[in-house]
Amino acid sequence: MSQVTTGVQLGEADAVRASVSKYYGETLQASSDLKTSACCTAKAPPADVLALLRQLPQEIVQKYYGCGSPFPAGLKGSGLRVLDLGCGSGRDCYVCAALVGEKGFVTGLDMTPAQLQVAQRHSEAWQQQLGYAAPNMRFLQGRIEELAAAGITPGSIDLIISNCVINLSADKAAVLREAYAALADGGEVFFSDVYCDRRLPENARSHEVLLGECLGGALAVNDFLRLAHSVGFADPRVLEVAPIAVHDDELKSLLGEAAFYSITFRLFKLPGQLEPLPEEDYGQTATYNGTLPGCEASYALDATHSFQKGQAVAVSGNTAAMLSSSWLKPHFTVTEDTSRHLGQFAGSSSSSSTLSAAVSYLPLRSSHVHGG
Ligand SMILES: C[S@@+](CC[C@H](N)C(=O)[O-])C[C@H]1O[C@@H](n2cnc3c(N)ncnc32)[C@H](O)[C@@H]1O
Numbered sequence: 001m002s003q004v005t006t007g008v009q010l011g012e013a014d015a016v017r018a019s020v021s022k023y024y025g026e027t028l029q030a031s032s033d034l035k036t037s038a039c040c041t042a043k044a045p046p047a048d049v050l051a052l053l054r055q056l057p058q059e060i061v062q063k064y065y066g067c068g069s070p071f072p073a074g075l076k077g078s079g080l081r082v083l084d085l086g087c088g089s090g091r092d093c094y095v096c097a098a099l100v101g102e103k104g105f106v107t108g109l110d111m112t113p114a115q116l117q118v119a120q121r122h123s124e125a126w127q128q129q130l131g132y133a134a135p136n137m138r139f140l141q142g143r144i145e146e147l148a149a150a151g152i153t154p155g156s157i158d159l160i161i162s163n164c165v166i167n168l169s170a171d172k173a174a175v176l177r178e179a180y181a182a183l184a185d186g187g188e189v190f191f192s193d194v195y196c197d198r199r200l201p202e203n204a205r206s207h208e209v210l211l212g213e214c215l216g217g218a219l220a221v222n223d224f225l226r227l228a229h230s231v232g233f234a235d236p237r238v239l240e241v242a243p244i245a246v247h248d249d250e251l252k253s254l255l256g257e258a259a260f261y262s263i264t265f266r267l268f269k270l271p272g273q274l275e276p277l278p279e280e281d282y283g284q285t286a287t288y289n290g291t292l293p294g295c296e297a298s299y300a301l302d303a304t305h306s307f308q309k310g311q312a313v314a315v316s317g318n319t320a321a322m323l324s325s326s327w328l329k330p331h332f333t334v335t336e337d338t339s340r341h342l343g344q345f346a347g348s349s350s351s352s353s354t355l356s357a358a359v360s361y362l363p364l365r366s367s368h369v370h371g372g
Pocket of ligand 1: 142
């Protein structure tokens with residue numbers, strides 16, 4: 001069986017970074033140069049995001065290599081402090097800068113100077129276009145495995161986003177550890193990345209094009225869930241899953257039967273421990289107040305938890321914690337009575353059920369989608 005590749009030797013990590021940086025800084029000139037659909041968003045983004053994308057400078061859109069839509073619904077005017085891991089040419093930072101409003105702030109971090117130069121080039125004009133008195137966006141050069149060293153103060157970020165980047169890191173454990181440390185209590189990582197239904201063999205993991213196109217470094221979903229648990233993100237939630245097609249015959253023969261998909265995950269850093277599975281039922285309920293902009297009628301926390309305005313829903317302790325201890329708190333009324341234990345929570349609550357539900361239409365064997 002292959003080794004789990006979540007951490008590597010320093011020399012190897014440097015070689016991976018050099019190869020990836022060359023790929024995004026020199027080899028690729030535009031999204032049309034990609035050889036697979038891995039770095040390519042399949043689904044149309046929500047209407048408010050789409051409207052902003054239409055206003056972005058061409059150069060930024062041309063050098064976009066993301067695989068998903070890493071924007072939680074209801075961000076508009078939230079004033080959140082956002083960090084984009086591997087921001088590339090900055091497309092998602094520009095969108096977030098508009099969504100969070102003038103009181104929010106967005107930091108884009110990337111290691112590739114050529115991509116950062118594009119991001120920086122249009123920044124001032126974008127702030128003017130948004131009508132902001134002061135810039136609410138900055139771009140830093142640095143590694144996503146070393147956020148503090150790159151200038152990100154621990155506990156200073158409300159929302160970390162990332163689009164098709166973490167798979168490119170040779171030390172994914174370090175990325176998640178640093179992300180956890182960078183978040184304030186109640187913060188979350190909301191990100192899209194490429195995952196595989198199995199652990200890939202060494203010749204696929206080290207192949208320059210497969211690595212550069214976000215397939216070679218893709219983690220098996222279960223390995224990612226274990227890693228997330230180990231750094232403190234106890235109950236990862238899935239928003240969206242989209243299959244990824246590989247058309248190139250040479251690449252296909254290297255990959256064999258492996259199936260890839262882009263998954264959007266949401267990982268909350270909550271004060272106190274989330275409950276290990278199975279969860280207990282203390283009669284918790286959550287009622288959505290209908291106050292998140294653009295989501296007045298209902299709000300989807302993840303693929304299996306949707307809340308209609310004004311309707312109390314029985315939720316697990318973990319879901320209750322996500323809704324009452326994160327930036328979503330003002331928008332939900334959560335009740336619980338810890339003096340009255342009702343047995344094991346029977347509803348859809350865990351990362352396992354969320355993940356199984358989200359990927360159930362994909363050709364995965366059930367043993368591949370348990371969440372631990
Ligand atoms: C697939 S592109 C995605 C860029 C951007 N998120 C987007 O959606 O267009 C990957 C980006 O991650 C950056 N990157 C990869 N590994 C990195 C690392 N270890 N530290 C910092 N940036 C990294 C690359 O330089 C590149 O710009």
